[in-house]
Amino acid sequence: MFVPASIVILVLIVFSVVYSGTAADAFDRLNSGITAGVGWWYVLAATGFVAFALYCGLSRIGNIKLGRDDEEPEFGVLSWFAMLFSAGMGIGLVFYGVAEPLSHYVTPPEAGGIDGQTDAAANQALELTLYHWGLHAWAIYVVIGLGLAYMTFRKGRPLSVRWILEPLLGRDRIEGWIGNVIDVVAIVGTLFGVATSLGFGIQQISAGLEYLGWIEVNNWVTILLIAGITALAIYSVVSGVSKGLRWLSNINMTLAALLALFVFLLGSTLFLLQSWVQNLGNYVQALPELMLRTAPFSDDGWAGAWTIFYWGWWISWAPFVGMFIARISRGRTIRQFVFGVLLAPTIVSTIWFTIFGDSAILRQRDEGDMLAADGSVDNNTSLFQLLGDYPLSTVTSVLAILVIIFFFVTSSDSGSLVIDMLSTGGKIETSKITRVYWSVVEGVAAAVLLLIGGSGSLTALQTMSIATAVPFSIIMVLACIAMLKAFHYDVATTPRYVRVQVREGGGAVTTEPTAAPRGGRQGRPGISATLAGLVPQRSLDHDISDGPDAPMVLAVHDLPQHAVNVHPESGEVTVAQNIHPEDPLGGETFETPEFEESAEAHERAIDPEKRKDADRDD
Numbered sequence: 122m123f124v125p126a127s128i129v130i131l132v133l134i135v136f137s138v139v140y141s142g143t144a145a146d147a148f149d150r151l152n153s154g155i156t157a158g159v160g161w162w163y164v165l166a167a168t169g170f171v172a173f174a175l176y177c178g179l180s181r182i183g184n185i186k187l188g189r190d191d192e193e194p195e196f197g198v199l200s201w202f203a204m205l206f207s208a209g210m211g212i213g214l215v216f217y218g219v220a221e222p223l224s225h226y227v228t229p230p231e232a233g234g235i236d237g238q239t240d241a242a243a244n245q246a247l248e249l250t251l252y253h254w255g256l257h258a259w260a261i262y263v264v265i266g267l268g269l270a271y272m273t274f275r276k277g278r279p280l281s282v283r284w285i286l287e288p289l290l291g292r293d294r295i296e297g298w299i300g301n302v303i304d305v306v307a308i309v310g311t312l313f314g315v316a317t318s319l320g321f322g323i324q325q326i327s328a329g330l331e332y333l334g335w336i337e338v339n340n341w342v343t344i345l346l347i348a349g350i351t352a353l354a355i356y357s358v359v360s361g362v363s364k365g366l367r368w369l370s371n372i373n374m375t376l377a378a379l380l381a382l383f384v385f386l387l388g389s390t391l392f393l394l395q396s397w398v399q400n401l402g403n404y405v406q407a408l409p410e411l412m413l414r415t416a417p418f419s420d421d422g423w424a425g426a427w428t429i430f431y432w433g434w435w436i437s438w439a440p441f442v443g444m445f446i447a448r449i450s451r452g453r454t455i456r457q458f459v460f461g462v463l464l465a466p467t468i469v470s471t472i473w474f475t476i477f478g479d480s481a482i483l484r485q486r487d488e489g490d491m492l493a494a495d496g497s498v499d500n501n502t503s504l505f506q507l508l509g510d511y512p513l514s515t516v517t518s519v520l521a522i523l524v525i526i527f528f529f530v531t532s533s534d535s536g537s538l539v540i541d542m543l544s545t546g547g548k549i550e551t552s553k554i555t556r557v558y559w560s561v562v563e564g565v566a567a568a569v570l571l572l573i574g575g576s577g578s579l580t581a582l583q584t585m586s587i588a589t590a591v592p593f594s595i596i597m598v599l600a601c602i603a604m605l606k607a608f609h610y611d612v613a614t615t616p617r618y619v620r621v622q623v624r625e626g627g628g629a630v631t632t633e634p635t636a637a638p639r640g641g642r643q644g645r646p647g648i649s650a651t652l653a654g655l656v657p658q659r660s661l662d663h664d665i666s667d668g669p670d671a672p673m674v675l676a677v678h679d680l681p682q683h684a685v686n687v688h689p690e691s692g693e694v695t696v697a698q699n700i701h702p703e704d705p706l707g708g709e710t711f712e713t714p715e716f717e718e719s720a721e722a723h724e725r726a727i728d729p730e731k732r733k734d735a736d737r738d739d
Contacts, residue, residue, distance in 0.1 A: 122301060123544040123555065126308040130562060133309075133585075134569050152584040155433075156425030159591055161415045163432040166594050168412045171260040173601045174459050177267065182608045183456030185615070187270040187447075194452035204449050205465040206374070212322040212528045213434075214254075214473055215377070215521065219507050220500040221253070221427075222246045222478025223491060227498055230423035232416035243482050247400045248407040250478060253431045254470040255404060257412065259463050261435045264597050265443030266450070267458060268604050274451045276607075277710045279547030282307040282440055286596070288610075288705035289603035303596055307440045308543050310593040312559070314437030315536035316566035317582045322529045323347055323571060328501030329522045333515065340572055347571075350526060351564035354533035358556040373527035380520055381476050387511050388480050397475040404471070426583070433587030436594050441539045455608075481507050533560050606705045613702055616676035 225246035227237050235241045268285035278284035283300035323346050330336045385393055416424050450458050485491040491506055493499045508517045537559035541551040570581045684697040
């Protein structure tokens with residue numbers, strides 16, 4: 122997949138450069154066309170992904186293990202939640218933490234029928250922000266992450282998007298040109314999704330440095346910043362210091378938390394606590410109305426600039442974030458996966474946007490100095506404007522710039538790794554040269570979109586995200602159908618174990634019928650006639666050595682009602698043959714390295730000697 126994906130990406134970049142003279146207008150027209158043409162599809166699909174995630178988490182599907190049935194989670198609960206928190210943090214939160222709630226407060230959507238800069242607008246601003254960064258965003262990631270984790274760690278498939286559709290399309294198609302197309306679409310979408318985030322980061326870094334009076338932003342400064350930070354990402358890739366990258370991520374999370382804590386403690390702390398509780402309530406209350414809003418009678422372009430862009434952005438990031446959360450969730454049940462992934466990052470987002478968004482809205486209401494000269498919100502400088510009103514504003518502004526740089530480096534490094542894995546068919550160990558290649562391509566794509574977009578660079582970034590995500594959104598819908606087929610077969614064929622208490626006066630349990638109660642039928646001792654037909658003969662003929670109430674453990678399969686016949690007189694139960702659905706995976710489990718690793722980990726867990734050997738090796 123390396124060559125075809127590279128060709129598609131480079132053609133898009135060259136096309137943008139060649140037509141750079143009219144690129145800004147072209148992106149505006151394309152943005153409007155996509156919003157009008159597929160905006161409804163994005164809204165419907167994103168809400169459908171929420172329904173899919175909740176169904177999988179709440180139904181019996183939730184009991185399925187993302188790994189072998191007897192496999193334990195690879196990470197403890199606290200470590201797992203911490204890593205989910207890290208997935209919930211990124212350049213986007215820093216870029217939009219102040220800008221988005223403030224924008225919705227100043228210029229609310231027409232469809233809401235609320236005037237700007239009012240109390241109602243302040244409440245709605247956080248509702249809309251959390252709608253974009255809450256359950257819908259993470260349900261999109263659940264679809265890909267859950268599919269990858271299930272197919273890789275339970276069914277042994279390579280860690281590649283194409284295999285998620287195997288239950289629907291079959292192995293032959295997945296290993297053919299259709300599977301190739303799926304992976305190419307995933308690669309292109311992921312690259313431009315990461316490039317969009319990098320573009321936002323560069324815009325904010327350069328704006329922050331200019332706000333501090335250290336530089337004057339121009340095209341050369343933008344190029345140098347992208348080149349410098351991409352070079353850091355390349356160094357991380359080449360050095361292979363995975364521990365160093367993990368430490369960098371932990372430091373970055375700490376810095377982001379310190380920045381939020383600084384604003385929380387030195388700002389209106391009590392106001393923010395009250396706001397957070399109210400924001401949670403408002404979000405839950407507004408969600409049913411927002412989740413299917415397409416605003417067909419509005420022409421303010423709000424939906425395209427915000428909701429449609431976000432759904433496209435999240436979809437383009439889905440292979441990237443999905444692969445990360447899949448890798449850290451092996452051994453957990455689908456129910457744990459769904460609610461952990463949905464709730465943990467959503468809670469982080471509510472806290473982050475409450476601290477920065479409500480602080481900005483409060484300052485605009487009290488001081489009126491958070492807007493640009495034309496009355497609009499400057500996405501690039503609004504964070505630094507807010508920090509400028511606090512003590513040590515220069516220090517905190519530099520801290521914010523460092524957080525963005527670190528996110529840039531980790532996103533570029535991790536993004537290039539994921540794209541490289543997709544381009545090599547799901548290989549875990551990939552060449553450093555190809556990782557460097559993808560890091561460079563990400564930086565070039567971000568630079569091109571920023572430079573040719575000019576004053577409309579934000580529109581260029583948004584448009585490329587939602588455009589490249591259109592085909593992948595179709596793949597994700599098909600993935601939901603495919604996964605439901607696999608899950609339903611898994612549920613139908615995996616036995617549940619129940620313990621039956623047999624009460625008898627002592628001695629051996631016999632299977633001779635006992636006298637029936639008056640007006641009733643004869644049955645086995647202590648067992649209802651219906652259950653008697655389901656209990657194996659050998660289970661009833663055992664000797665009770667532990668007393669008269671010794672339990673029996675039975676493996677039970679749920680049967681469809683039409684497959685079970687009960688004789689009206691004897692109560693004998695017969696079951697039709699071939700009642701289980703056809704296995705959509707053909708009964709095959711591949712012995713991939715990921716699947717073998719899970720087996721080895723399980724053997725170490727149950728064998729003390731192997732566990733000691735593994736500890737010595739570590």
